[in-house]
Amino acid sequence: MEQFYTIQGEGYNTGRAAYFLRLGGCDVGCVWCDVKESWDAEAHPRVAIAEMVAAATAHPGRNVVITGGEPLMYDLTQLTTALHEAGCQNWIETSGAYPLSGQWDWICVSPKKFKAPLPEVLRQAHELKIIVFNKSDFQWAEQHAALVGEHTRLYLQPEWSKAPQMMPLIVDYVKENPRWQVSLQTHKYLDIP
Numbered sequence: 001m002e003q004f005y006t007i008q009g010e011g012y013n014t015g016r017a018a019y020f021l022r023l024g025g026c027d028v029g030c031v032w033c034d035v036k037e038s039w040d041a042e043a044h045p046r047v048a049i050a051e052m053v054a055a056a057t058a059h060p061g062r063n064v065v066i067t068g069g070e071p072l073m074y075d076l077t078q079l080t081t082a083l084h085e086a087g088c089q090n091w092i093e094t095s096g097a098y099p100l101s102g103q104w105d106w107i108c109v110s111p112k113k114f115k116a117p118l119p120e121v122l123r124q125a126h127e128l129k130i131i132v133f134n135k136s137d138f139q140w141a142e143q144h145a146a147l148v149g150e151h152t153r154l155y156l157q158p159e160w161s162k163a164p165q166m167m168p169l170i171v172d173y174v175k176e177n178p179r180w181q182v183s184l185q186t187h188k189y190l191d192i193p
């Protein structure tokens with residue numbers, strides 16, 4: 001759908017330069033999704049893998065974030081192999097609703113109520129990033145934290161439109177439950193892509 005070189009705004013890798021590949025197509029249907037224009041894959045042009053790799057490596061950074069849409073609706077073996085061969089680190093942003101394919105250096109799973117994550121994807125997550133839209137999401141976060149690995153980093157990120165209301169609750173929750181960390185969509189505050 002789009003490609004851009006920016007700073008990873010969220011989660012464990014916040015602040016690091018990364019080239020974003022946003023793949024069109026998602027059927028998860030989050031009511032608060034901040035890229036609804038990504039949902040219809042047919043609305044976006046097809047781009048060859050070689051073209052994506054060339055664009056990604058035309059910058060000094062070698063971290064590539066594959067996001068969407070829901071990137072795991074595609075078999076990502078060929079794309080991630082080509083990126084690795086070009087010397088890139090492959091990071092994924094996924095809801096975990098589809099089987100994991102591809103070679104990954106960092107897996108961020110952000111599970112959704114609208115389409116449940118697969119247990120085997122949760123188990124492989126380096127990072128669990130829960131979007132907090134209302135109070136019930138703290139309990140929901142703990143249910144998913146019970147399904148990830150021992151070393152998975154745990155993040156609570158406010159849903160953008162609810163951030164003013166939810167942020168104080170998130171701060172209190174992290175102070176009481178320090179296994180969790182705060183994640184903010186810092187690129188939105190910085191007004192960068």
Ligand SMILES: C[S@@+](CC[C@H](N)C(=O)[O-])C[C@H]1O[C@@H](n2cnc3c(N)ncnc32)[C@H](O)[C@@H]1O
Nearest residue numbers: 032033034068069070093094095110158159160
């Ligand atoms: C647009 S999604 C694309 C990747 C994948 N479909 C997913 O949901 O993880 C990228 C990240 O943005 C988060 N996100 C989407 N809309 C958001 C919003 N309104 N507020 C906060 N985070 C949001 C998602 O939870 C996910 O972690």
Ligand SMILES: Nc1nc2[nH]cc(C(=O)O)c2c(=O)[nH]1
Nearest residue numbers: 007008009010067093187193
């Ligand atoms: N800067 C920046 N960081 C991000 N981290 C995850 C994003 C995404 O939409 O997947 C995103 C994004 O859209 N921009």
Ligand code: SF4
Nearest residue numbers: 026028029030033069
């Ligand atoms: S899974 Fe990701 S891309 Fe799909 S609707 Fe939800 S936030 Fe948007």
Ligand SMILES: [Mg+2]
Nearest residue numbers: 034035185193
């Ligand atoms: Mg985004």
